[in-house]
Amino acid sequence: MKKHNFSAGPSILPQEVFEKASQAILDFDNTGLSLIEISHRSKEFVAVYNKAVALVKEILEVPSTHEVLFLQGGASTQFLMSAINLIKNDGGKAAYINTGSWSTKAAKEAKNFGEVIEVASSADTNHNYIPKGYEIPTDVDLVHFTSNNTIFGTQFQAYPETEAPLVADMSSDIFSKPVDVSKFGIIYAGAQKNLGPAGATLVIVKKDILGNTGRAIPSMLDYQVQIKGESMFNTPPVFAIYVSMLNLEYMKAQGGLKVIAKANEEKAAMLYQEIDNNPSFVNHVAKEDRSLMNVVFLLNDTSRDAEFLDACTAAGISNVKGHRSVGGFRASIYNAMPKESVQALINIMKKF
Amino acid sequence: MKKHNFSAGPSILPQEVFEKASQAILDFDNTGLSLIEISHRSKEFVAVYNKAVALVKEILEVPSTHEVLFLQGGASTQFLMSAINLIKNDGGKAAYINTGSWSTKAAKEAKNFGEVIEVASSADTNHNYIPKGYEIPTDVDLVHFTSNNTIFGTQFQAYPETEAPLVADMSSDIFSKPVDVSKFGIIYAGAQKNLGPAGATLVIVKKDILGNTGRAIPSMLDYQVQIKGESMFNTPPVFAIYVSMLNLEYMKAQGGLKVIAKANEEKAAMLYQEIDNNPSFVNHVAKEDRSLMNVVFLLNDTSRDAEFLDACTAAGISNVKGHRSVGGFRASIYNAMPKESVQALINIMKKF
Numbered sequence: 001m002k003k004h005n006f007s008a009g010p011s012i013l014p015q016e017v018f019e020k021a022s023q024a025i026l027d028f029d030n031t032g033l034s035l036i037e038i039s040h041r042s043k044e045f046v047a048v049y050n051k052a053v054a055l056v057k058e059i060l061e062v063p064s065t066h067e068v069l070f071l072q073g074g075a076s077t078q079f080l081m082s083a084i085n086l087i088k089n090d091g092g093k094a095a096y097i098n099t100g101s102w103s104t105k106a107a108k109e110a111k112n113f114g115e116v117i118e119v120a121s122s123a124d125t126n127h128n129y130i131p132k133g134y135e136i137p138t139d140v141d142l143v144h145f146t147s148n149n150t151i152f153g154t155q156f157q158a159y160p161e162t163e164a165p166l167v168a169d170m171s172s173d174i175f176s177k178p179v180d181v182s183k184f185g186i187i188y189a190g191a192q193k194n195l196g197p198a199g200a201t202l203v204i205v206k207k208d209i210l211g212n213t214g215r216a217i218p219s220m221l222d223y224q225v226q227i228k229g230e231s232m233f234n235t236p237p238v239f240a241i242y243v244s245m246l247n248l249e250y251m252k253a254q255g256g257l258k259v260i261a262k263a264n265e266e267k268a269a270m271l272y273q274e275i276d277n278n279p280s281f282v283n284h285v286a287k288e289d290r291s292l293m294n295v296v297f298l299l300n301d302t303s304r305d306a307e308f309l310d311a312c313t314a315a316g317i318s319n320v321k322g323h324r325s326v327g328g329f330r331a332s333i334y335n336a337m338p339k340e341s342v343q344a345l346i347n348i349m350k351k352f
Numbered sequence: 353m354k355k356h357n358f359s360a361g362p363s364i365l366p367q368e369v370f371e372k373a374s375q376a377i378l379d380f381d382n383t384g385l386s387l388i389e390i391s392h393r394s395k396e397f398v399a400v401y402n403k404a405v406a407l408v409k410e411i412l413e414v415p416s417t418h419e420v421l422f423l424q425g426g427a428s429t430q431f432l433m434s435a436i437n438l439i440k441n442d443g444g445k446a447a448y449i450n451t452g453s454w455s456t457k458a459a460k461e462a463k464n465f466g467e468v469i470e471v472a473s474s475a476d477t478n479h480n481y482i483p484k485g486y487e488i489p490t491d492v493d494l495v496h497f498t499s500n501n502t503i504f505g506t507q508f509q510a511y512p513e514t515e516a517p518l519v520a521d522m523s524s525d526i527f528s529k530p531v532d533v534s535k536f537g538i539i540y541a542g543a544q545k546n547l548g549p550a551g552a553t554l555v556i557v558k559k560d561i562l563g564n565t566g567r568a569i570p571s572m573l574d575y576q577v578q579i580k581g582e583s584m585f586n587t588p589p590v591f592a593i594y595v596s597m598l599n600l601e602y603m604k605a606q607g608g609l610k611v612i613a614k615a616n617e618e619k620a621a622m623l624y625q626e627i628d629n630n631p632s633f634v635n636h637v638a639k640e641d642r643s644l645m646n647v648v649f650l651l652n653d654t655s656r657d658a659e660f661l662d663a664c665t666a667a668g669i670s671n672v673k674g675h676r677s678v679g680g681f682r683a684s685i686y687n688a689m690p691k692e693s694v695q696a697l698i699n700i701m702k703k704f
Contacts, residue, residue: 237551
C-alpha cells in the first residue's frame, strides 16, 4: 500500500530524488566511488556544491548583494549565529516577534549577546494568529521572525517592514513560494522540509551587514569566515548538500516557485475547505494567517482522536498526530506532497 | 576496473555499508518510507540512534562516567565547544600541544575564551615528530592534543599524562585501535574517516567536568544541553548517524578494535617497509611517531612526481597526492582500506 507521509520534518521529498540519491551512494556520477567516500574538495563534489548554490540563486532570484551558504547545525545554530554576527558588542539590541516555540528559542539565544525586545507576541491565544500593527524600534541591530510556524499552523503572508536587517527563520516554508530576498539581511532554513535531508542548513546573507559588531566571533560561527571558505572552512555535509542539489534541480524542472506556490495553494485550499465544511473538525487559526505548509485541526469530539488516527493508519496515512502543545492533528503538506495524498486524508475525514 | 580510494577524508567505508545505506534511502527497514523522510523522533530512528550510541559504548568500552553524543559541525565546532565548556570564565587557561595545522586551529578557537599555553610544538621541523618530555602546568582547565595528524603523517603512540581534563581530537584515528576512554575528559571526532559520512561528529564527554566555568554558554554549544536532549536538542543528522550505526555494526562483526588494530598495523607495516626499502622513496617522519592511518612519502627525485601520480591513476589508485604543506604523496589507509589496495600501491612503487 502506498504511504502518505505527512511528517512535519524531516519530511517527504520527491521519489526521483530518493532514487538518484540511492544510486549515488553506490556509484556517484560514474566515478566508481560512492558519493560518501569522496573528498569534499574533489572536482566532482565542488561541482555539486557550485550547482546547488547556483540553483538557489536562480530559483530564489538571490541578488548579488547576498551570499548563499550550506552550513551545519540547523536553525538552532542560526539562532545563535544570526545574533552573534549582528548584535553590537557594546549595548546592542535586537527585536523579536514571538509567534511560538521556535521564535521564543531564537530570542533566548540572542540574549547571550545583547538586549532582546519582544516587539509583538501571539502568546495570548496560544499563537493562533500572526501579530500585526506593532511598532519596531529603529535603533535595533536586527529584527527576527519565524515565517511559518510548524507547531501552530500559522504563516506570515506579509513580512515586517524595517530599516534594521530583517532576519527570518524560513525552515518550514522556504521554496514554497517566491520571496523578495533583497528585503532580508539573513534568511536561514534547516534543509529538512522543502530542501533536502536533515544535516544541511541553507543561509542567505547580505554581505554588507557583516563585520560591524566589534566583537570577536569564533571561526565556525562567523559568516565572513564561512563566506570566504565557500561553506568549506571545514568538511561540509556532503550527502545533505548533494540531495538538496537534486531537489533544487527537481524544483527548477517543475517550473520554479510560481508553479510550486500555485500547487501548494491548491493543496492547502482542498484541506482547509474540508475542515471548514466538515462539522466534525475545526481549525482555530485566524483565516488570513493559516499556514499553507502545516495544516492543524482538531476533532470537536476529542474522545474520538485515537479512532481518527487509527483510520488514518489503516489508509496508509502517517504522521498526522498534532504537536503536544496544541493537540489534535497536523497535516504537513510540503512541496513534495502529492495532491492525491491530500485527497486520501480528506476521504478519511469525510467518513467521520 | 576496481578503484583504490586513498582519500584522506571523507574516505573509504565498507562496501556492505554503502549497500545498506543505498537501500535505506529507498525503503528504510521495510517502513515503506525513505530513511531521509522520517521524523528523527520516530520510534524507528530513535532505535537507530540508541543502537549507534550503544555500539560506540561497547566497541570503545566507554565507562558510565562518560556520555556519547552525535552532533553536527565537525571537529572545527568541537575546537570551540571543548574550550567554551571547560575554560573558566574568570582567568581560565588551557594547554595545547602543537603537532600541526589541526591543533593550531583548535588552539586559535580557545583563545576566544582564555589564555592558551602552547606546552609543546613540533613546528621546528615542519611537524615530522610528536613532542615528548614536556611539562604541563597543573593549573590549566584542559589539555588538548590531536591524536593523529592527517597532513604530516604522525600519530601519538602514548597519550599525555595530566590531572586536568584531557581533550583529544581523534577525528582520523578513532576506532582504529583500542583507547582507554577513562583517561579522557573529551574525545571528539568528525565521522568522515573511520566512522561514517561527513555530517556527524562523535563526542564522548565525561559528565563531571561540565558546568564549572561560570560562563553563559549558548544552547547548541552546551554539552549539558546536548546530553539532556540525547543529541536531539534539535534535528540531528539522520543519514550520517544511520550510516555510522551500520559501520559500527560492521566493526563489531569484524571482532572489535583489537582485530581492527592488528589489520591496521599489518597494512601500515607493508607500506612503510616498501618506502624504507625502495631507494626512490623516503619518509621523513620519526619512526616511532609514524601514523598507521596516513602514510606520507616523497620521491627523492621530485621531478618525477607527476609521472608517479599518472602511474597510480592508470592502476585505479586515487587520491595519493600529498597535502600542499608537505608535498609528495599521502596514502590514507583507514580501517576499510583492503590489504589488496595497499598491495596495489606497493606494486606501482616497486616499478619505480
